[in-house]
Amino acid sequence: MKQACQIAADILERLRSHRPLILCLTNSVVQNFTANLLLAVGGVPVMLHHEEETEDLLHTCANGLLINVGTLSTAQATQMQRAVHSAARAGIPWVLDPVAVGLLRFRTRVCEELLSTPPAMIRGNASEIMALAGVDAATCRGPESEAASTEALEAASILARRTSTCVLVTGETDYMTDGTTTYSCANGHELMTRVTGMGCAMGALAAACVAVADTPLHAAIATAAIMGTCGEIAVAGAPRPGSLVPAMLDELDAITPEKLLQRARLAKL
Amino acid sequence: MKQACQIAADILERLRSHRPLILCLTNSVVQNFTANLLLAVGGVPVMLHHEEETEDLLHTCANGLLINVGTLSTAQATQMQRAVHSAARAGIPWVLDPVAVGLLRFRTRVCEELLSTPPAMIRGNASEIMALAGVDAATCRGPESEAASTEALEAASILARRTSTCVLVTGETDYMTDGTTTYSCANGHELMTRVTGMGCAMGALAAACVAVADTPLHAAIATAAIMGTCGEIAVAGAPRPGSLVPAMLDELDAITPEKLLQRARLAKL
Amino acid sequence: MKQACQIAADILERLRSHRPLILCLTNSVVQNFTANLLLAVGGVPVMLHHEEETEDLLHTCANGLLINVGTLSTAQATQMQRAVHSAARAGIPWVLDPVAVGLLRFRTRVCEELLSTPPAMIRGNASEIMALAGVDAATCRGPESEAASTEALEAASILARRTSTCVLVTGETDYMTDGTTTYSCANGHELMTRVTGMGCAMGALAAACVAVADTPLHAAIATAAIMGTCGEIAVAGAPRPGSLVPAMLDELDAITPEKLLQRARLAKL
Numbered sequence: 001m002k003q004a005c006q007i008a009a010d011i012l013e014r015l016r017s018h019r020p021l022i023l024c025l026t027n028s029v030v031q032n033f034t035a036n037l038l039l040a041v042g043g044v045p046v047m048l049h050h051e052e053e054t055e056d057l058l059h060t061c062a063n064g065l066l067i068n069v070g071t072l073s074t075a076q077a078t079q080m081q082r083a084v085h086s087a088a089r090a091g092i093p094w095v096l097d098p099v100a101v102g103l104l105r106f107r108t109r110v111c112e113e114l115l116s117t118p119p120a121m122i123r124g125n126a127s128e129i130m131a132l133a134g135v136d137a138a139t140c141r142g143p144e145s146e147a148a149s150t151e152a153l154e155a156a157s158i159l160a161r162r163t164s165t166c167v168l169v170t171g172e173t174d175y176m177t178d179g180t181t182t183y184s185c186a187n188g189h190e191l192m193t194r195v196t197g198m199g200c201a202m203g204a205l206a207a208a209c210v211a212v213a214d215t216p217l218h219a220a221i222a223t224a225a226i227m228g229t230c231g232e233i234a235v236a237g238a239p240r241p242g243s244l245v246p247a248m249l250d251e252l253d254a255i256t257p258e259k260l261l262q263r264a265r266l267a268k269l
Numbered sequence: 270m271k272q273a274c275q276i277a278a279d280i281l282e283r284l285r286s287h288r289p290l291i292l293c294l295t296n297s298v299v300q301n302f303t304a305n306l307l308l309a310v311g312g313v314p315v316m317l318h319h320e321e322e323t324e325d326l327l328h329t330c331a332n333g334l335l336i337n338v339g340t341l342s343t344a345q346a347t348q349m350q351r352a353v354h355s356a357a358r359a360g361i362p363w364v365l366d367p368v369a370v371g372l373l374r375f376r377t378r379v380c381e382e383l384l385s386t387p388p389a390m391i392r393g394n395a396s397e398i399m400a401l402a403g404v405d406a407a408t409c410r411g412p413e414s415e416a417a418s419t420e421a422l423e424a425a426s427i428l429a430r431r432t433s434t435c436v437l438v439t440g441e442t443d444y445m446t447d448g449t450t451t452y453s454c455a456n457g458h459e460l461m462t463r464v465t466g467m468g469c470a471m472g473a474l475a476a477a478c479v480a481v482a483d484t485p486l487h488a489a490i491a492t493a494a495i496m497g498t499c500g501e502i503a504v505a506g507a508p509r510p511g512s513l514v515p516a517m518l519d520e521l522d523a524i525t526p527e528k529l530l531q532r533a534r535l536a537k538l
Numbered sequence: 539m540k541q542a543c544q545i546a547a548d549i550l551e552r553l554r555s556h557r558p559l560i561l562c563l564t565n566s567v568v569q570n571f572t573a574n575l576l577l578a579v580g581g582v583p584v585m586l587h588h589e590e591e592t593e594d595l596l597h598t599c600a601n602g603l604l605i606n607v608g609t610l611s612t613a614q615a616t617q618m619q620r621a622v623h624s625a626a627r628a629g630i631p632w633v634l635d636p637v638a639v640g641l642l643r644f645r646t647r648v649c650e651e652l653l654s655t656p657p658a659m660i661r662g663n664a665s666e667i668m669a670l671a672g673v674d675a676a677t678c679r680g681p682e683s684e685a686a687s688t689e690a691l692e693a694a695s696i697l698a699r700r701t702s703t704c705v706l707v708t709g710e711t712d713y714m715t716d717g718t719t720t721y722s723c724a725n726g727h728e729l730m731t732r733v734t735g736m737g738c739a740m741g742a743l744a745a746a747c748v749a750v751a752d753t754p755l756h757a758a759i760a761t762a763a764i765m766g767t768c769g770e771i772a773v774a775g776a777p778r779p780g781s782l783v784p785a786m787l788d789e790l791d792a793i794t795p796e797k798l799l800q801r802a803r804l805a806k807l
Contacts, residue, residue: 029300029316031567035734040779045734046638047567049611053642061641073318073344075611100315103330104322194522196304196314241309242518249780253732298569298585342587342613369584372599373591463791465573465583510578511787 004183004221004266009257011213011222015042020063020211023048024204025080027070027099030197033245037201040252041226043208051079058086064211065092066204067114069107070099077110084117093120093210097203102131115163120216122159123168123203123223126152133159150175157182166216168206168223170199175269176220183221186265187228194241195248202227225264230255233263273452273490273535278526280482280491284311289332289480292317293473294349296339296368299466302514306470309521310495312477320348327355333480334363335473336383338376346379353386362389362479366472371400384432389485391428392437392472392492395421402428419444426451435485437475437492439468444538445489452490455534456497463510464517471496494533499524502532542721542759542804547795549751549760553580558601558749561586562742563618565608565637568735571783575739578790579764581746589617596624602749603630604742605652607645608637615648622655631658631748635741640669653701658754660697661706661741661761664690671697688713695720704754706744706761708737713807714758721759724803725766732779733786740765763802768793771801 021044024034035045046062048054058065065087067080087094096119098111111132122132133155153175156167160179169175174185192198205227209219230251238247290313293303304314315331317323327334334356336349356363365388367380380401391401402424422444425436429448438444443454461467474496478488499520507516559582562572573583584600586592596603603625605618625632634657636649649670660670671693691713694705698717707713712723730736743765747757768789776785 027316028297028318028566029304029314032301032570032734035567036779036783039732039734045567047565047609048642049566049609049614050642050644053610053644056642056644071316071318072322076318104317104319104325106319106322106325194308196301196308240515240519240522241305242515242520242522245305245515245518246778246780246784249783250778251780253778253780296585297566297587298573298583301570340585340587341591345587373586373588373594375588375591375594463577465570465577509784509788509791510574511784511789511791514574514787515784 004268005225005261005264007218008222008225008264008266009260011209011218012226012255012257012260014212015208018212019044020208021046021061022064022066022204022207022211023054023057023062023083024066025054025076025083026066026068026200026204029071030200033197034201034204036249037252038204038208040249041205041208045204049079051082054079054083055086058083058090058092062092064207065094066097066207067094068097068099068200068203069101069110070200072107072110080110080114084114088117093216095119095121095123095203095207095210097200098122098124098128098132099200101128118164120210121166121168121206121220122163123170123206125199126169126171129159129167129169130155153182166220168220170202170224174224174228176217176224178217181217182269184267184269185221185224185228187225187232187263189232189235191235191239191241191244192231195244221266225260225266226252226255229260229263273537274494274530274533276487277491277494277533277535278529280478280487281495281524281526281529283481284477287481288313289477290315290330291333291335291473291476291480292323292326292331292352293335294323294345294352295335295337295469295473298340299469302466303470303473305518306521307473307477309518310474310477314473318348320351323348323352324355327352327359327361331361333476334361335366335476336363337366337368337469337472338370338379339368339469341376341379349379349383353383357386362485364388364390364392364472364476364479366469367391367393367397367401368469370397387432388434389479390435390437390475390489391432392439392475394468395438395440398428398436398438399424422451435489437489439471439493443493443497445486445493447486450486451538453536453538454490454493454497456494456501456532458501458504460504460508460510460513461500464513490535494529494535495521495524498529498532542806543763543799543802545756546760546763546802546804547798549747549756550764550793550795550798552750553746556750557582558746559584559599560602560604560742560745560749561592561595561600561621562604563592563614563621564604564606564738564742567609568738571735572739572742574787575790576742576746578787579743579746583742587617589620592617592621593624596621596628596630600630602745603632604635604745605632606635606637606738606741607639607648608738610645610648618648618652622652626655631754633657633659633661633741633745633748635738636660636662636666636670637738639666656701657703658748659704659706659744659758660701661708661744663737664707664709667697667705667707668693691720704758706758708740708762712762712766714755714762716755719755720807722805722807723762723766725763725770725801727770727773729773729777729779729782730769733782759804763798763804764793767798767801
């Protein structure tokens with residue numbers, strides 16, 4: 001779909017020219033890959049553990065905020081609550097990546113509390129989106145999704161309308177909805193699920209796109225298109241999970257708006 | 270040794286078909302590599318920092334537990350104690366990786382306390398196994414072993430019998446013993462010691478193998494054979510430490526039971 | 539400059555023969571890359587989170603200490619204070635990497651307190667060095683430097699004299715000064731700034747060089763020459779940020795004193 005592809009291409013250009021600074025409060029497994037992914041595509045990553053520093057950064061320099069609850073601690077939950085409030089006061093959009101929500105009680109409570117401050121976007125797999133929407137889909141495969149993303153489409157719409165946010169459901173096909181308008185993205189490759197943090201880093205990219213996009217839905221379109229397109233190009237040259245890591249980062253650096261226009265398989269539903 | 274190789278090959282097949290979910294309470298340096306290694310070989314890694322979440326996961330979804338004390342904090346020690354107790358109640362096997370035990374007093378105390386709940390396997394280098402067995406071998410090279418693994422063989426047998434566990438001593442030659450029966454594995458390459466977390470990730474693989482094997486000794490045989498075989502194949506194509514990281518993960522994805530049968534150099538002592 | 543190149547080459551040889559053990563109290567994003575970089579070039583990395591273990595290691599085995607405040611927490615600040623005091627008592631040199639100092643108040647206070655125990659070296663970008671010297675250059679690009687390193691040269695001399703330490707200012711050209719004598723290093727490549735932790739890992743290399751060098755200024759010369767030379771060789775073969783990571787580690791393993799003598803572009807100012 002030409003119009004959606006153009007949106008994605010424009011946002012990619014803005015990432016490179018604006019270089020948004022994204023505060024990533026994320027899990028301990030994926031911090032390095034997340035930082036390298038943002039640097040490769042054009043953002044500036046910052047990770048912090050101290051509450052006062054978090055607030056200082058949000059009130060001075062940050063352009064976006066990612067909250068990823070993958071390895072939540074009590075202290076980090078408090079840091080995240082304060083960060084979300086500071087972001088709201090500072091007018092900085094935030095993205096929630098509710099890893100394994102619905103499966104583990106502590107993070108489920110924390111996510112519900114965090115959502116009282118509306119994020120610009122929620123990025124999750126089908127199970128996570130269904131759990132947040134109140135459809136029971138708790139999975140025992142940890143951060144993996146067992147529910148197909150199509151099944152979560154209805155849940156995503158419900159969640160988007162209830163929280164007034166944009167929802168990006170990632171899976172074999174990605175879906176992006178603001179509760180009214182829905183797009184799909186058919187790019188990507190199954191091998192990407194064999195690299196830890198590919199989805200988590202996608203949440204960070206979403207926060208970077210939100211920081212430069214006209215609307216969260218546009219940001220979600222760009223996020224899915226950029227990750228999926230770079231992923232499938234990278235897999236073509238690096239068909240094993242170890243070499244996919246550097247190949248993916250290389251492609252996020254190499255991708256051009258023109259290539260995105262040619263290869264993104266976006267559709268309006 | 271054909272029988273031992275067949276054991277390793279069978280466990281590799283089970284990793285791919287069962288995809289055991291392994292809760293890894295491990296050090297902060299190696300989390301990403303550990304997660305990618307488990308994903309590459311066929312497991313599902315989960316890392317958590319919150320005690321309640323740890324217990325939730327162990328009582329619902331986890332198939333195995335790794336405890337690696339490499340960067341222990343007071344809070345993590347408490348989390349580990351509770352995790353080991355939960356695992357015991359839930360009937361989930363756990364593996365101890367006692368990094369630098371005997372050298373640093375806090376972790377030495379913590380390891381001793383943890384061992385009051387018997388693990389399925391202890392994986393360490395010669396110095397660590399000797400220290401746990403009460404043979405003085407504290408080393409000043411941090412996580413590296415200065416004692417040859419052969420020297421630790423006697424210590425391993427003592428430790429295995431005293432704790433009723435299986436001991437995997439890694440080094441130039443790996444040794445696996447349950448205190449009665451002992452095997453060796455001659456695969457692997459010295460360059461693997463120049464990549465951080467190669468041994469730690471081996472502990473996570475051990476936990477995955479334990480989760481699908483008939484006995485901990487079988488799991489230890491498979492762990493040594495898979496790591497050593499993949500390592501030497503990877504080094505042949507990537508003879509420097511930086512490119513060894515993706516090459517190792519690629520090989521853990523590519524390795525087949527047939528290749529393992531051909532190349533594993535296992536022997537019964 | 540032949541004499542400075544010889545200093546760098548000698549220190550590289552000593553890294554390989556002495557294998558200094560470096561305790562790295564560093565940020566959570568770069569621990570893995572830092573450990574792999576030290577292992578590749580010839581050091582032995584240790585990361586710890588527990589205060590008593592930190593002191594144990596400093597009083598038994600450590601040859602050097604890196605303090606990097608990139609993701610400081612209250613607990614880590616206390617650990618660092620005690621570590622610096624222990625290092626001073628044990629006669630172990632330490633290196634400060636004051637990431638984003640001047641921009642975030644908590645770490646600014648912590649760095650000032652830490653500096654009451656003089657480090658052997660401070661490694662920072664221009665903004666950080668200017669902030670520490672009291673020249674206002676707080677930057678909103680997080681760990682990136684917006685001030686050119688030449689601008690920071692005067693600030694570096696002031697800081698070096700005031701704290702009786704050696705200062706290494708990294709940027710397009712690196713500058714090393716003890717407040718009296720100043721060298722420059724023109725090696726390196728812009729792409730290195732697109733990999734997270736390249737500067738932080740350089741701080742760890744600095745701590746390793748300090749541990750084997752005759753003077754901190756010699757260590758700074760070697761640090762800049764080794765990183766810059768390896769970086770530009772690596773970029774020549776891997777001109778994208780993802781593949782630069784393994785290529786950089788490979789080159790740190792492959793670099794010889796002879797190659798360093800040929801390629802290091804060092805000058806006395």
